[in-house]
Amino acid sequence: MTDHATQPAPSDGQTPVLEAIAAIRVIPVLTIHEASVAGDVGAALKAGGLPCAEVTLRTPAGLQAIRAMASDPDMLVGAGTVLVAGQVEEAVAAGARFIVSPGFDRDVVEACRRAGVPIIPGVATATEIQAALRVGITVVKLFPAEAIGGVRILEALGAPFPGLRFIPTGGITPENATSYLEQPAVLAVGGSWIAPSSLVHAGRFDEITRRAREATMLAQGR
Numbered sequence: 001m002t003d004h005a006t007q008p009a010p011s012d013g014q015t016p017v018l019e020a021i022a023a024i025r026v027i028p029v030l031t032i033h034e035a036s037v038a039g040d041v042g043a044a045l046k047a048g049g050l051p052c053a054e055v056t057l058r059t060p061a062g063l064q065a066i067r068a069m070a071s072d073p074d075m076l077v078g079a080g081t082v083l084v085a086g087q088v089e090e091a092v093a094a095g096a097r098f099i100v101s102p103g104f105d106r107d108v109v110e111a112c113r114r115a116g117v118p119i120i121p122g123v124a125t126a127t128e129i130q131a132a133l134r135v136g137i138t139v140v141k142l143f144p145a146e147a148i149g150g151v152r153i154l155e156a157l158g159a160p161f162p163g164l165r166f167i168p169t170g171g172i173t174p175e176n177a178t179s180y181l182e183q184p185a186v187l188a189v190g191g192s193w194i195a196p197s198s199l200v201h202a203g204r205f206d207e208i209t210r211r212a213r214e215a216t217m218l219a220q221g222r
């Protein structure tokens with residue numbers, strides 16, 4: 001049987017999508033309960049300079065929200081909280097251009113390879129990083145970044161894996177984002193603070209744009 005997951009990634013992490021994430025540097029993580037607001041949220045993020053979102057599949061509306069947001073060709077939309085391989089195809093069919101999982105799962109990685117979409121698996125230990133490296137992963141989500149030790153664990157885990165790039169997520173705020181973004185191993189940071197469900201469902205799109213603009217400044221080191 002062919003072991004897809006042990007094959008190198010087709011573009012070895014240098015896909016245009018990962019390059020776009022590296023340029024944007026802050027990924028808003030969204031949990032949407034009503035897909036009807038997704039287009040407005042995407043527009044609010046874009047207006048603030050962040051044409052990107054990871055829409056989690058934690059709600060029944062997740063896939064439809066991806067579909068609505070991804071209908072704007074300027075928006076780079078990924079699916080988050082992808083836990084099983086079967087979700088990958090659905091997410092890609094809905095328009096997801098990258099897949100994020102909270103942990104490392106070989107079946108999910110294989111499904112992403114088959115679908116031709118970048119996978120950013122979550123890791124919290126050196127053992128998980130080694131498992132990810134073994135199947136050709138070059139970008140991982142450090143999750144939950146703040147809870148497991150923040151910048152200190154990032155530095156400690158980064159040292160033995162010099163080629164690896166991290167997207168710390170979990171507990172990132174406007175106050176601590178810069179301390180992560182300054183680390184050379186950090187490709188981008190992710191977080192829900194830009195468009196939390198409370199703002200999304202209160203229709204506070206102006207505030208989402210303001211937070212996106214603030215995050216854009218942080219991403220640019222300003």
Ligand code: 3PG
Nearest residue numbers: 029169170171191192193
């Ligand atoms: C995720 O799924 O990446 C996290 O829930 C985002 O973490 P945060 O809510 O602490 O930003």
